Amino acid sequence: MPRLDSRILDVASPVSWTDLRLIGSGVQIVQFQSALTKRDYRRLAEALRRHPEVRLRAYGSYDGSITNLDFLEHFPELRRFSADALYHSLTNIEGLRFLPDDVESLTIGQTKKRLSVAPLHRFKNLTHLYLEGQTKDIDVISELQTLQSLTLRSITLPGLSMLHPLHNLRALDLKLGGTKDLSELPNVGRLEYLELWMVKGLSDLSPVADLASLDYLFLQSLRQVDTLPPMNRLTALTRVWLETMKGLTDLSPLRDAPQLRQLALIEMPHLAPDAVKPLIGHPTLTTLRAGLGSKRKNDAVAELLPLASDGDWREPVRL
Template identity: 60%
Template sequence: MVAETLAIGRDYPFIRNIESPLTRDMLRPLDPRCHTVQFSQALTESDYRTLSDWIGQYPSVTLRAYGSYDGSIRDLDFLRFFPSLHKFSADALYHSLQSIEGLDYLPASATLLGLGQTKKKLSLKPLGRFTGLRRLYLEGQTKDIDVISDLTSLRSLTLRSITLPDLSVLQPLTQLRALDLKLGGTRDLTLLPTIGQLDYLELWMVRGLHDLSPIAELKSLSYLFLQSLKQVTKLPDFSRLTKLQTVWLENMKGLTDLSPLLTAPALRQIAVIDMAHLHPEAVGILAKHPALQQVLPGLGSNRKNEAVRKLVGVPSGEGWSKPDILQVD
């Protein structure tokens, strides 16, 4: 989600920083690659109106409120000036944000929403009216989280620093294509195969998670991303995952046997990053995979990485990107 990757304090082609008073330079035409316009302190009412008119030219761009280092962003009532905004994120507002009731000013047809963690636990009930929502990012917000079950148009969902007893709240999301579980302690993945038609799954630093066996039933999965799962010591059998093409393994210190990857019939790309505990031979077994086209080794030294390349005999993967499903409107 945007909260994890946005730079602060300067503009990049992908981001436009604004503040009051608005200037002509701030409102110059956006680079076509720009995905976010953001501000870190409350604007004047006049500037909100001007910003609303200007950003209306860019319906694919997300408006982001963040930071509030001066404590000026305490609620989202400024959204009354944005009745046509379809993409909005409010994050890194831990100390200042006291209410999200202002979401009621957004159109029910909004397609992307992001809410970061706050010191005060906020009810997620205002999300219930966004029945056409396609992408949702939540961090640390668990009060009334059952409302997610009503968001049946969701295609992409990220839950960060959120612990669920199981995944039953996600079962109604029949159209879900991408699921990210980051941090938190959601250990029970038993219901994972009953959720949507997942193309992409990311599990990152999920505390206490050790059993990945439900992944073996995700027949629509094409991209699997696993990072920093300390208690995972075994990969599942991938033989039923006939669409799985990419596996990214990063800082998976408990893994020593990569041979289950050989069971994935369509596997084309494998990344093994920050895995210095492995010997080149442990990755070299992937040379036996008939469909493999790229291996990106990260075993802690150039010597070991070069040994992997020679053993596997396929090019290193460069410039990998996550699938298009994560860019849904």
Template identity: 35%
Template sequence: METVGITEPLLDRDYQWLGSWFKKHPKTELWAHDAGGPDLTDLAFLRWFHDLNRLRLDLANLTDLNQLDHLPDTLGALDVGRSRREPSLRPLRRFAQLRRLGLERQHRDIDTVRELRQLEDIRLRSLTLDTLDTLGEMNHLRRLEIAFGGTKNITAVQDMSSLRDLELVQIRGFTDLGPAANNEHLGTLSVFGMPHAALPQDWTRARGLRTLTINTMKGVADLRPLTTAPSLVEVNLIAMQHLRPEDLRPLLDVPGLQRVWYGLGSDKKNHQAAAVLGHLAPRQWR
């Protein structure tokens, strides 16, 4: 996907030309963002983009999203970055065909998201939600990313039957991966930088899980629970310096496992891990 960026206000004739260009390039994303010059302070310029399909906003002085009304109801992708004041998300409800949504530090009227039933990809960054119940009724949601913030309760994930890809990144105080391990349909799980989270003891319900990536997770010291995962094909252990080569031995007992990609912090430890894993060790990361 290509991106065209706007970093400062343009003349109307330039907006008009650009809007016509986007009509011919519907797969291109428009990115409006600050870059140290005269800032875009509102979204009035969107009146020139009647055929836009993808929009990303990173505007510190953005105060409302009302002028999203200039865009077509068929908008397919929208990302709203952090701003000094949080605008209401209610203007998003008219985009019933929205497939991808990204929000960074945008809490106000977050329940509006539950009305966007066609969403397939949601990315929540630097948000703290009490629960994910807002997302639980989305039957088309295939990918969910939660990064930073303090959303610790992901219980709703275990009942998301359409979800195939879950990524959890540096969530403050996060401890419980159980709902992810209990999702029967999830195919890929990536976890990064949450030192208090350990592996759940039981992965027998994770029948769809094929790929598990564990990155900089100091609380993951025991890999034996993964022997209960019935369909796991690939395990990635990235920047897991606290593990000893011998700690990887339980992976030999994971039924169906074909590959382990790993980095234990030094060439010596990686070579020792290769000897432990044998045919499961196609490559090493330091």
């Protein structure tokens, strides 16, 4: 059966030589949803050793066969690993001890039982971390000073002071959870990408105004946000994505972003076409992706701002 996504290779025991040969042909992720045999783990590890850029992912475990990460003893040179969508079966992550100290990228998904993330403390070269729902010993993040990209999903922090030591941080995603206090945001790394998605109770975005290095701002489904931050000091900002931001009606702060090139208004049917009038004549804006709920409204926006409707929305600092 052909793969639906040539970048992802699903394997299961017995792992075939055909599968192993595919690694290195554009595959970015090798994944399995049931425990493999020890023989297949070893064969897979040997193939991945020659391609350290490829991520290994354990997920699903719909048969309950993946209960821990001890299989990582067969992958002593693995640099990129994900364990997610294992909510019901994964009971500990102590098997991370088998990974080398210089791991670059880790994803640990949500589990029914809260697991300690203390084992992360020895990964001093970690550049990318994605955590979902794991809050036990969460302060270990402060020790990971090489992080460039951090995603916290379904995790509530009282504030962001814990992230002060992360001087190399370039991308921060806060998804779900209830971290309402962003006052320390300007003291976190040198952020180029900021994503805030469905953060419960978040209403004040004013600290974003002091992110001098910010290139890309992504805001989605923040129900209590009714005002954009001042943008005149955001001299590096070139891309803004606003999606399902039902409380926003005034887009005029975007007019003051001196280098804004691309703007997306996605699933924003509450806006009238006239909402974009403050952007008429913006000196650098070249792209506007309008999603105001109807072709009539989108066409009216295009008449007011006859700009390209698509552009390069790739995110920076993505591993």
